[in-house]
Amino acid sequence: MHRFSVVAAAVAGAIGLTLGSTAAAEQSGARPAERYLNLHQCVYVGSGGHYTNVLPNTANSAFNTGTNVSNTPDSVLSCGPGGGGWRPAPANSAVKAFDLAAGRYLNVHQCVYFNAGQHYTAVLPNTPNVNFNTGTNVSNTADTELNCGPGGGGWRLLPANSAVKAFDLADNRYLNLHQCVWTSSGQYYMGLLPNTPNANFNTGTNASRTADTTLNCRSGGGGWALNRTDSAYRPLGG
Template sequence: MRRFSVVAAAVAGAIGLTLGGTAVAGQPRAQPAERYLNLHQCVYVGSGGHYTNVLPNTANTAFNTGTNASNTPDTALSCGPGGGGWRPAPANSAVKAFDLTAGRYLNVHQCVYFSAGQHYTAVLPNTPNVNFNTGTNISNTADTTLNCVPGGGGWRLLLANSAVESFDLADNRYLNLHQCVGFERAVLHGPPTQQPQRQLQYRYERVAHSRHRADLSAWRRRVVPRP
C-alpha cells in the first residue's frame, strides 16, 4: 500500500505525494517510507459561515493544519488559531490516522451540507459532531456509493456538491490533492483574505497560491499479496 500527506493555500492549493514505484503483477509492491496518512480536518466559524481546511501549507497560515505522512499515527488535532473574526470549531474538527498498509484504496467521501445560505464541508468520519461525519476509509475495495450522515439542526446534505472518490494507492505513484475555496461578495466561505471587500463580488479564485510535493520515493520493498 502507499501513504500520503496534504497541502493547501489561502484560497486554493495542490499537493503531490510520491507513493513509490508502480506495482508489477506477480512481483512485490513498493512500500513508501511513511505508514500513516495523518489527516487533520480543521473547521472555523465566522461571519455567519464555515470554513473547512485539511491542508498544511496555504498562504493564509493562521488556518493551516497538521496534515502529514509519518510512521507514527497522530492522536492530537493540530489546527492554526484562525483570525480576523474566524475561530476554531472543535466539535466539527478531528484528526484521523489512515494506515496505508491496511488496504489498496483510499476512499474519500466529501459531504457538503447547506443551511440558510451557508455551506459546511466534511471529509472525516470521526468528528465529535457525529451528525456530519463521512465514510472516508482505507480498504481493499473501492467505494462507489457516497456515505454521509444526513445532518441535523436545520442542515441538510447537498448532494450536488458531495461525492466519493477512490484513489488506487497500488498502481499510481502520485496522489495529487487540490483544495479549492470559493467566495462571493462580502460573505466568504473561508477565512478573510487581504483583498478589499469591493473586490469580492461574485468571483471564484482558482489560482493556486501554494503547491507542495511530499516526496516519499525513499520507499522500502516488501512482499504484500495483491488483492
C-alpha cells in the same frame, strides 16, 4: 474585505508515504516510506459561515493544519489559531490516521452541507459532531456509494457538491491533493474532489505516477470566485 492580511500564491510540497500495502507497493515499483496518512480537518466559524481546511501549506498560515505522513499515527489535532474574527470549531474538527498498509484504495467521501446560504465541507469520519461525519476509509475495495451523515440543526446534505472517489494508491506513486476554495458575498466553500455533479467547483485531486506542479481548480460560477489565498495543492509521495 478579506478576513486575512496575507495574500500569496498557493504553495506545494512533496512528502513521502507508502502507497497502499507494502506488497502492492513492491509490485508497482513504488518506494515504501511512511505508513500513515494523518489527515487533519480544521473547521473555523465566523461571520462568513464555515471554512474547512485540510492542508498544511496554504498562504493563510494561521488557518493551516497538521496534515502529514509519518510512521507514527497522529492522535492530537493540529490546527492554526484562525484570526480576523474566525475561530476554531472543535466539534467539527478532527484528525484521522489512515493506515495505508490496510488496503489498496483511499476512499475519500466529501460531504457538503447547506444552511441559509452557508456551506460546510466535511471529509473525516470521526469528528465529535457525528451527524456530519463521512465514510472516508482505506480498503482493498473501491467505494462507489457516497456515505454521509444526515446533518441536522437546519443543515442538509447538498448532493450536487458531494461525492466519493476511490484513489488507487497501490498502482500510483503520488496522491496529489488539490484544495480549492471559492468565495461569494463573504461566504466560503471548500472542495477537495474532482468528480462532484457540480463540475464548475471540482478540483484536480488525483493519484498518479507523477507529482503535480500546479494548482488545478475549476473556475466556480453563479457569483462564486476562486480564492487562491486559501487554496493549495500538496503532492504526497516520492
